[in-house]
Amino acid sequence: MNVAGHGASVRIESCGKTFADGTRALDPATLDIARGETLVLLGPSGCGKTTMLRIIAGLELPDAGGKVLFDGKDVTSVPIERRNVGMVFQSYALFPNMTVAENIGYGLKIRGVARNERSARVAELVALTNISGLENRRIDQLSGGQRQRVALARAVAIRPGILLLDEPLTALDAALRDRLRSELNRLLRALGITTIYVTHDQAEAMELGDRIVVMRKGAIAQIGTLRDVYFAPKDRFVAEFIGAANIVEAPMEGGDLVLPGGRLPVSGETSVAKAIAMIRPETIRVVEPGRGPLSGIIDTVSFVGDRQRLVVSGASTRPLNVDAPNTIQARAGDRIGLSIAAEAVRVLPSED
Numbered sequence: 001m002n003v004a005g006h007g008a009s010v011r012i013e014s015c016g017k018t019f020a021d022g023t024r025a026l027d028p029a030t031l032d033i034a035r036g037e038t039l040v041l042l043g044p045s046g047c048g049k050t051t052m053l054r055i056i057a058g059l060e061l062p063d064a065g066g067k068v069l070f071d072g073k074d075v076t077s078v079p080i081e082r083r084n085v086g087m088v089f090q091s092y093a094l095f096p097n098m099t100v101a102e103n104i105g106y107g108l109k110i111r112g113v114a115r116n117e118r119s120a121r122v123a124e125l126v127a128l129t130n131i132s133g134l135e136n137r138r139i140d141q142l143s144g145g146q147r148q149r150v151a152l153a154r155a156v157a158i159r160p161g162i163l164l165l166d167e168p169l170t171a172l173d174a175a176l177r178d179r180l181r182s183e184l185n186r187l188l189r190a191l192g193i194t195t196i197y198v199t200h201d202q203a204e205a206m207e208l209g210d211r212i213v214v215m216r217k218g219a220i221a222q223i224g225t226l227r228d229v230y231f232a233p234k235d236r237f238v239a240e241f242i243g244a245a246n247i248v249e250a251p252m253e254g255g256d257l258v259l260p261g262g263r264l265p266v267s268g269e270t271s272v273a274k275a276i277a278m279i280r281p282e283t284i285r286v287v288e289p290g291r292g293p294l295s296g297i298i299d300t301v302s303f304v305g306d307r308q309r310l311v312v313s314g315a316s317t318r319p320l321n322v323d324a325p326n327t328i329q330a331r332a333g334d335r336i337g338l339s340i341a342a343e344a345v346r347v348l349p350s351e352d
């Protein structure tokens, strides 16, 4: 396969953005993205993800003092068409009057790539993005998922060093989104292009990102690997934005969280008098009543396929979500014990 590009490294340095109307979309941020890495920008609507992506693309200039570097070279004032980036947006932006093959080959044609090389490259990409047989269809004869595959093939046809994706799956229905997400994952690994992927969907971020940048109100809340942001979130916002989290607010005594259902050893900052702690539902183990440090009563049990979700009251200050294997017997009304490793009870910085 020779469709693979050469991923470029990306550095943005003190890149902030205040728009002409005074809206501050992005606080000055510095960020390094390694060659071939997939970095996901994740955060709620309006937090500045697209603005950051557009600055990297060259569609938006950063405020004075900001710099964008590709492979160490300053490209801040280089226009998008000379940055060697491929882009895919939520809306496909394909040429409706061209066929699938013409759309994919468009960038190659305007770059003067010879016809036979062009058709060879298009054929490879058609195979790689699973749209064989559709080459001669017009865009309006395609489904949403097929259009998004064409958009992707077109973006990578020019062998960009950097691929920029802005919510490319958001417009699709849930089942298709799931399927395309894993196809996209495979494609990105095969191509080895440096990829920056904007989404507000944490499942996408978890599947696709080597690292995740969690953004909030124009600022970077946390940068890290999936494990970092999942198990060691910096604050409550990150903890609740990524995955399911029980947030527990309770007094501390001698390194333990003092809860209605027992005392729980914690990790991290233990010297505070009152703590906000995070516990992931899947880190809580159900044990015999009277066994683990906490006890409570099962309120509800819901079967979730590969596991069951229990809601347990009386153990913590609020009902605790617990993910248990679906092989254990659990009924509403049962008294149970709960065991949680200290490492899984993370004290978060206090919010003042």
Ligand code: ATP
Pocket (backbone or CB within 6 Å): 019, 020, 021, 023, 024, 025, 043, 044, 045, 046, 047, 048, 049, 050, 051, 052, 200
């Ligand atoms: P979404 O997930 O909804 O696309 P986002 O995180 O990508 O959101 P941005 O599109 O980067 O957010 O927008 C960040 C902020 O900047 C928002 O408050 C938005 O309204 C504002 N904004 C974006 N473009 C402009 C513009 N051209 N002029 C003024 N304000 C803008």
